[in-house]
Amino acid sequence: MKIVTFNVNGVRARMDTLIEWLKRTDPEVVALQEIKIQDIDFPSSAFEKIGYHCYLNGQKSFNGVAILTKEEAKLSSKVLPGDNDDKQARFIEVYYKKKRFICIYLPNGNPKDTEKFSYKLGWMDRLNEYCHQALKHEEEIVVLGDFNVIPQYNDCKYPERWTEDALFSHEVRAKFNHLLNLGYLDAIRILDESDSIFTQWDYRDRAWEENNGVRIDHILLSPNAADKLEDSWIDTTLRAQTKPSDHVPVWALLSTT
């Protein structure tokens, strides 16, 4: 089962790219972030036409997540518990072929001296609690999306430039490590410990040309799901094409036996 996560930075702006890419690469489960559109306006028919079912948690202008599946899935939640006042569309979960897929767009959190940062920390606490509870059911769990977390020094080109940033702050990295310590495994790092494997490059300052990127899009696997990991990789080719997202897709191949 080939699965992928991709922050598209606006689904409407990316439609031509997305449809061609899906037809060419043929993933079975697709997690999208920053669709930046209301559910009612989401171009579902274009995806249905190429064989996908669409599960949406969108909102106008900002944020918004979706999961696309080849066969019908069961939508199980659009709410990350723990904050009844949270109106931001950053979470969607489906069951598909006896696996639980949790697609997230974790808050950016900058600037650090604002309520945006405390919202990020609270959101991560809620995610950790949710993922902790989920492990008790002995299901195979896949948590994937844009985490807005640079886990380690070699997940960016210039760590010294990120020390005061919400993506690399000690508190944020500690909470990400807490999630790993629950037993979830980083699908990319299981197979590749090398430097300079990034998933996002700023549009500005020739960041792509100079490979000044960060690794912030992740696929985390519960231990029983990690047992089935056959391959994982980051496909950077889309970033060099016309009118790209600033992020690229992160892939995993899971055995179905």
Added chain:
DNA sequence: ATGACGCGTCATACGCGA
């Protein structure tokens, strides 16, 4: 310290992202 680039919007300036 600042601004650059791209997307979306109660658009032609601004909020937001990373």
